[in-house]
Amino acid sequence: MTAVTKYLLEESQMPRSWYNIQADLPKALPPVLHPGTLQPIGPADLAPLFPMELILQEVSTEREIEIPEPVRDIYRLWRPAPLYRAHRLEKALGTPAKIFYKYEGVSPAGSHKPNTAVPQAFYNAVAGTKRLTTETGAGQWGTSLAFAGNLFGLEVLVFQVRVSFDQKPYRRAVMETYGARCLPSPSTETVYGRAVLEARPDHPGSLGIAISEAVELAAQRDDTKYALGSVLNHVLMHQTIIGLESIQQMEMADTYPDVVVGCTGGGSNFAGIAFPFIGQGLRGGKMPRIVAVEPAACPSLTRGKYAYDFGDTGHMTPLTKMHTLGSSFTPPGFHAGGLRYHGMAPLVSHLKELDLIEAVAYTQVECFAAGVLFARTEGIVPAPEANHAVKGAIEEALRCKREGRAETILFNLCGHGHFDMTAYQKYFAGELTDETYDEQELAMALAGLPSVPAA
Amino acid sequence: MTAVTKYLLEESQMPRSWYNIQADLPKALPPVLHPGTLQPIGPADLAPLFPMELILQEVSTEREIEIPEPVRDIYRLWRPAPLYRAHRLEKALGTPAKIFYKYEGVSPAGSHKPNTAVPQAFYNAVAGTKRLTTETGAGQWGTSLAFAGNLFGLEVLVFQVRVSFDQKPYRRAVMETYGARCLPSPSTETVYGRAVLEARPDHPGSLGIAISEAVELAAQRDDTKYALGSVLNHVLMHQTIIGLESIQQMEMADTYPDVVVGCTGGGSNFAGIAFPFIGQGLRGGKMPRIVAVEPAACPSLTRGKYAYDFGDTGHMTPLTKMHTLGSSFTPPGFHAGGLRYHGMAPLVSHLKELDLIEAVAYTQVECFAAGVLFARTEGIVPAPEANHAVKGAIEEALRCKREGRAETILFNLCGHGHFDMTAYQKYFAGELTDETYDEQELAMALAGLPSVPAA
Numbered sequence: 001m002t003a004v005t006k007y008l009l010e011e012s013q014m015p016r017s018w019y020n021i022q023a024d025l026p027k028a029l030p031p032v033l034h035p036g037t038l039q040p041i042g043p044a045d046l047a048p049l050f051p052m053e054l055i056l057q058e059v060s061t062e063r064e065i066e067i068p069e070p071v072r073d074i075y076r077l078w079r080p081a082p083l084y085r086a087h088r089l090e091k092a093l094g095t096p097a098k099i100f101y102k103y104e105g106v107s108p109a110g111s112h113k114p115n116t117a118v119p120q121a122f123y124n125a126v127a128g129t130k131r132l133t134t135e136t137g138a139g140q141w142g143t144s145l146a147f148a149g150n151l152f153g154l155e156v157l158v159f160q161v162r163v164s165f166d167q168k169p170y171r172r173a174v175m176e177t178y179g180a181r182c183l184p185s186p187s188t189e190t191v192y193g194r195a196v197l198e199a200r201p202d203h204p205g206s207l208g209i210a211i212s213e214a215v216e217l218a219a220q221r222d223d224t225k226y227a228l229g230s231v232l233n234h235v236l237m238h239q240t241i242i243g244l245e246s247i248q249q250m251e252m253a254d255t256y257p258d259v260v261v262g263c264t265g266g267g268s269n270f271a272g273i274a275f276p277f278i279g280q281g282l283r284g285g286k287m288p289r290i291v292a293v294e295p296a297a298c299p300s301l302t303r304g305k306y307a308y309d310f311g312d313t314g315h316m317t318p319l320t321k322m323h324t325l326g327s328s329f330t331p332p333g334f335h336a337g338g339l340r341y342h343g344m345a346p347l348v349s350h351l352k353e354l355d356l357i358e359a360v361a362y363t364q365v366e367c368f369a370a371g372v373l374f375a376r377t378e379g380i381v382p383a384p385e386a387n388h389a390v391k392g393a394i395e396e397a398l399r400c401k402r403e404g405r406a407e408t409i410l411f412n413l414c415g416h417g418h419f420d421m422t423a424y425q426k427y428f429a430g431e432l433t434d435e436t437y438d439e440q441e442l443a444m445a446l447a448g449l450p451s452v453p454a455a
Numbered sequence: 456m457t458a459v460t461k462y463l464l465e466e467s468q469m470p471r472s473w474y475n476i477q478a479d480l481p482k483a484l485p486p487v488l489h490p491g492t493l494q495p496i497g498p499a500d501l502a503p504l505f506p507m508e509l510i511l512q513e514v515s516t517e518r519e520i521e522i523p524e525p526v527r528d529i530y531r532l533w534r535p536a537p538l539y540r541a542h543r544l545e546k547a548l549g550t551p552a553k554i555f556y557k558y559e560g561v562s563p564a565g566s567h568k569p570n571t572a573v574p575q576a577f578y579n580a581v582a583g584t585k586r587l588t589t590e591t592g593a594g595q596w597g598t599s600l601a602f603a604g605n606l607f608g609l610e611v612l613v614f615q616v617r618v619s620f621d622q623k624p625y626r627r628a629v630m631e632t633y634g635a636r637c638l639p640s641p642s643t644e645t646v647y648g649r650a651v652l653e654a655r656p657d658h659p660g661s662l663g664i665a666i667s668e669a670v671e672l673a674a675q676r677d678d679t680k681y682a683l684g685s686v687l688n689h690v691l692m693h694q695t696i697i698g699l700e701s702i703q704q705m706e707m708a709d710t711y712p713d714v715v716v717g718c719t720g721g722g723s724n725f726a727g728i729a730f731p732f733i734g735q736g737l738r739g740g741k742m743p744r745i746v747a748v749e750p751a752a753c754p755s756l757t758r759g760k761y762a763y764d765f766g767d768t769g770h771m772t773p774l775t776k777m778h779t780l781g782s783s784f785t786p787p788g789f790h791a792g793g794l795r796y797h798g799m800a801p802l803v804s805h806l807k808e809l810d811l812i813e814a815v816a817y818t819q820v821e822c823f824a825a826g827v828l829f830a831r832t833e834g835i836v837p838a839p840e841a842n843h844a845v846k847g848a849i850e851e852a853l854r855c856k857r858e859g860r861a862e863t864i865l866f867n868l869c870g871h872g873h874f875d876m877t878a879y880q881k882y883f884a885g886e887l888t889d890e891t892y893d894e895q896e897l898a899m900a901l902a903g904l905p906s907v908p909a910a
Contacts, residue, residue: 002528003525003528003529003606004528004529004531004532005531006466006531006532008466011461011463070458073457073458073459074458074459074834076459076460076461077459077461077539077834077835084532088606106561108834108835108836110873147834150831150834151458151543151834169876169877169880170625170873170876170877170880171876172880173876173877173879173880173883174836174873174876174879176879176880176883177827177830177831177836177872177876177879177883178830178831178836179831372632375632375633376605376632376633376634379529379532379563379602379605379606380532380563381563381629381632381633416873417632418565418625418629418871418873418874419873419876421624421625421626421628421629421632421874422624422625422628424628424629424631424632425624425625425627425628425631428628428631428632
């Protein structure tokens with residue numbers, strides 16, 4: 001019996017363009033609103049935070065946007081990324097389904113995040129930026145921006161959500177190894193951070209707060225820009241290289257997915273694998289079922305409201321229409337830190353409203369159980385975030401078993417868990433619990449959503 | 456300017472045989488001696504510890520030994536492994552040398568160790584073994600055997616050197632994720648471990664002690680065998696897939712190494728990259744300079760004695776002729792735990808005596824400085840062990856600069872540092888020191904070497 005089937009592309013087959021799903025949307029995205037005027041904003045409004053190339057990508061409706069050669073050059077360090085058939089997992093589940101997974105843990109940062117960190121650093125360097133600020137949850141994004149910024153000669157300052165800063169001290173060491181500076185957020189280095197700490201000195205932090213701090217510093221200096229690791233259209237677009245490669249690899253495997261599964265926090269790795277397949281469907285090809293898996297403790301797609309909201313807690317960012325738990329919502333400190341965000345990417349939210357994707361939520365402990373089964377069958381230890389996608393794929397495979405259907409399931413294994421072994425340690429010690437949010441806090445956060453005049 | 460050049464083989468180019476350097480040695484290895492009789496041993500003497508296939512590989516003089524298909528099948532999960540040109544490191548050093556590195560951190564365990572863990576688990580499973588015992592230092596080997604044993608349905612029990620068990624708790628979680636059981640050594644589960652603890656309750660452990668414990672348990676039960684991660688001939692041979700792939704990749708790069716560099720603890724990753732090149736030289740091809748880099752705090756090749764010694768501290772293993780610091784020597788607790796072994800592989804030692812390889816020792820802090828430079832130029836964070844190879848390659852490149860020579864340097868980057876970030880953290884905090892051994896302890900350990908009658 002073959003235990004491992006790997007589908008590997010040649011370097012010459014690495015995509016030369018990213019895929020922009022805005023070209024194929026049956027209905028355009030709702031406009032982005034200015035935080036002060038609540039009126040639609042133009043590219044110039046974003047110029048203090050981002051270089052113009054990225055702003056143009058944010059609003060572009062071109063289907064293909066060329067990947068610059070210096071970006072492709074760095075991508076070659078780990079791309080094209082492998083796609084595997086999960087033979088041993090299939091056998092352990094006794095499913096007639098074929099399970100495939102794309103593996104993004106081969107990057108130097110151990111996750112999919114460098115796919116967008118590299119182009120963001122590149123466009124900033126070309127535009128003359130000297131310093132990038134950003135936020136990070138689990139540390140995957142901060143690590144990736146530290147890696148990419150360093151390669152293009154940029155200074156990088158990372159605000160890390162305090163609960164992750166404390167839970168994952170090793171992550172900070174990686175960022176520092178790449179030459180970045182890392183601060184726990186809320187910090188005393190920003191006006192907003194100091195205000196949060198004054199109200200609650202032991203605040204565990206949140207991505208929303210860390211974004212406010214990073215944005216505040218970026219807005220102060222011309223040579224400093226802000227970089228976001230998820231949520232924004234251009235970020236999701238950079239990740240589509242995952243799905244574009246996967247389409248070629250599914251051809252090599254002589255099949256096509258019936259179901260595509262990804263985990264969602266801000267939405268970027270999910271979009272990366274899903275959008276190219278949705279695009280094929282929108283252009284008349286086969287449309288697979290697309291399943292977004294989110295943590296039950298931070299369920300923006302399944303429990304949030306589709307409404308205009310701020311991207312940050314300090315209300316410095318523009319407003320976008322998205323599935324949100326409310327910008328004042330602080331998710332509990334579960335271990336998939338990369339999924340602890342109050343909102344969902346506007347593009348992912350929009351596709352959900354258009355019924356092009358489904359969403360499901362699983363709890364922490366059942367996701368770790370799925371991750372351990374995956375490690376013991378396939379040999380790779382997934383990141384806690386990726387465990388949600390593993391769980392989602394396993395549930396689809398078990399449904400196929402019940403229904404006697406030999407479907408093809410594809411999921412994105414967005415990162416390895418080598419930095420996250422304390423969480424596994426707790427799981428084995430029986431100390432891992434299903435963190436839940438406070439229902440009353442959620443209700444209050446949703447009640448506090450900004451009221452926006454109808455378009 | 457191209458920043459990344461990667462040389463990647465097709466799966467069909469993955470070697471079908473390992474290379475056995477014993478076929479090409481100008482002088483045979485000295486015999487292995489029985490610990491009781493001090494007389495040369497035969498294959499049957501090793502049967503309580505290893506399956507016969509591995510014992511036959513240990514003494515074989517066949518040049519090529521076929522890699523079984525189930526082993527190649529698992530290898531495909533991460534092999535063939537990439538080889539890179541280190542353009543940015545060259546530029547940072549201002550050297551005319553070309554620097555290439557083979558990267559073994561792409562394996563699921565993050566190091567080269569699965570190259571031998573997989574065949575060892577396979578041959579044991581075929582022979583009916585139910586349980587494997589082993590020792591581990593940093594945890595790379597224990598992780599790899601846990602990974603491989605699990606894939607072939609074997610129970611795995613790992614004795615981890617206590618100082619590493621304490622320094623790297625995450626490693627234990629990986630072993631447990633793969634289903635293995637991990638104990639700090641010296642432990643209370645063996646006669647020998649209890650004796651060591653009685654003499655010194657806070658003993659930091661050593662590979663030599665952990666080997667004694669693992670061997671003691673394996674010898675007790677017919678269904679239990681012992682697996683070693685380095686030192687033995689068959690282990691080094693399994694690693695030659697590294698160098699065999701590298702030879703093909705150097706051809707793709709249209710060059711051939713003038714110098715091959717690897718770090719040495721027990722000698723397995725060094726042998727893996729070096730032996731195939733030495734073999735080409737011994738068979739009439741170009742013979743590169745071969746440089747073994749060891750930690751100054753555990754310098755078996757540069758400060759040890761070439762003599763018969765035990766492989767373990769409890770004197771349960773056969774005696775081999777090797778460079779040794781004495782089996783009673785306890786190396787200080789520096790962070791490259793994988794290099795903390797009192798002896799050197801007999802084959803590596805033999806080649807040193809034949810003047811086919813050179814050896815050099817560097818201290819911990821200068822090796823971390825080299826690793827940080829590598830991470831910031833090439834984007835990959837090396838394991839502390841691998842930092843020694845990086846340091847060795849950098850020193851060769853700087854020599855080339857001084858001498859104005861455009862040599863080709865190849866080194867083995869045997870693992871990533873994602874599990875070892877506490878060590879980097881200490882380095883940045885200025886808390887990392889150059890651990891040194893006690894000269895008097897070394898002198899005593901050397902004086903205590905067993906006296907063996909001349910052959």
